[in-house]
Amino acid sequence: MTKHKDNKTEEQILEAAQKIFQAKGMDGARMQEIADKASINKAMLHYYYRSKQLLFEAVFKKAFALLAPQLNAILNDDSSLEDKIKNFTHNYISFIIKHPYLPNFIIQELNRNPKFIEKIKNNVAFPSIDKFKLQVQKEVKNGTIVSISAEQLFINILALNIFPFVASPLIKAFANVDDRTYKTLLEARKKEVSDFIINAIKK
Amino acid sequence: MTKHKDNKTEEQILEAAQKIFQAKGMDGARMQEIADKASINKAMLHYYYRSKQLLFEAVFKKAFALLAPQLNAILNDDSSLEDKIKNFTHNYISFIIKHPYLPNFIIQELNRNPKFIEKIKNNVAFPSIDKFKLQVQKEVKNGTIVSISAEQLFINILALNIFPFVASPLIKAFANVDDRTYKTLLEARKKEVSDFIINAIKK
DNA sequence: ACATTTGTTAACCAAACGGTTAAACTAAAT
């Protein structure tokens, strides 16, 4: 990607930056802390990524490129709506359990700078809702599901899948569950959520 | 609350701090910026609130105290489950449309410092899930709703109501809707969400 | 009227910050 021949250090930096940025956000992260975590001199961060902003953007793009294809599964897959919902919720929740910081990081930083999404659109494969829309409209017309707009259904699917990871401290406090119990709850959601959605839209 | 007699300045500071903290978070906010927005000298911030941390905590507690009673409506109200869900989604979405920064701010900062919730529990009236749990269990036993745990239902209700406000930049991008259309979608959710939930749990 | 407390200001401070520099090191190319 750049003029550099040996990208070992470059990758070390990106990995460390990922951890720090995802834990503390752009504003809370410190270049020195990233350098420490990568076990290299702070000047190297600037040597490879020029500025904090550019390093951050590299991390963000990588994270987004990991998340976007997941959403593509619900928007552009060829299977039936019911199968889609089942597969998506199961796969997505499994995926996020492995990357629990990801959705919160992306949502947080997009809220901090909403214009940032434009920059991403040009760099990362960006799914469109069009195909999903046709599918939902068809099923509504056929009478196999209740009347609902594709956008609302899409929001509901995302909400039920993502929110428990984004708001975990809040939910833990209100639902009065400890970390271990919460993990069990999340595991159960792989099935619970698809049942819930399918029940909600089935006639 | 404190030794200060004239609380006009104190309130001006809190209002300004609220706006800045909710827009930029603890790490992104600058004391000088808060002072500017409050049209007062920066030293006054420290005179009234001693430190950035304490000013932030005052803002956070105030925000949390605004949100908590809303959740209390679903956890401790006496009405039937169906009425509760209808009323809550309608009232909650109306409430958040007026305070769109609130849920994101609270979720954000709780993720930044999860231990913070303990401090809050001692200061703000904190609803418990117990009553709601009994109600759900009873309705499951009676066969009026499908088998679902109170915790999962609670998470689902929160997710469907709150997520669209927290993740709006992400949803707008993927669902390909502009700001005005999104507002319309949110308005429609006052009814859409309760229909969706009730459909999902009805037998 | 005067003294004391409370409120406000501009100037200041040390620490932390992102970023730069210049010199040293490494290793392949000539």
Added chain:
DNA sequence: ATTTAGTTTAACCGTTTGGTTAACAAATGT
């Protein structure tokens, strides 16, 4: 062996940051 280009380091720099200070103004109490 010497040049050359890429890599790494410690020391440094200007700015910004949260926070302090000391002098001053406005109330308040006696």
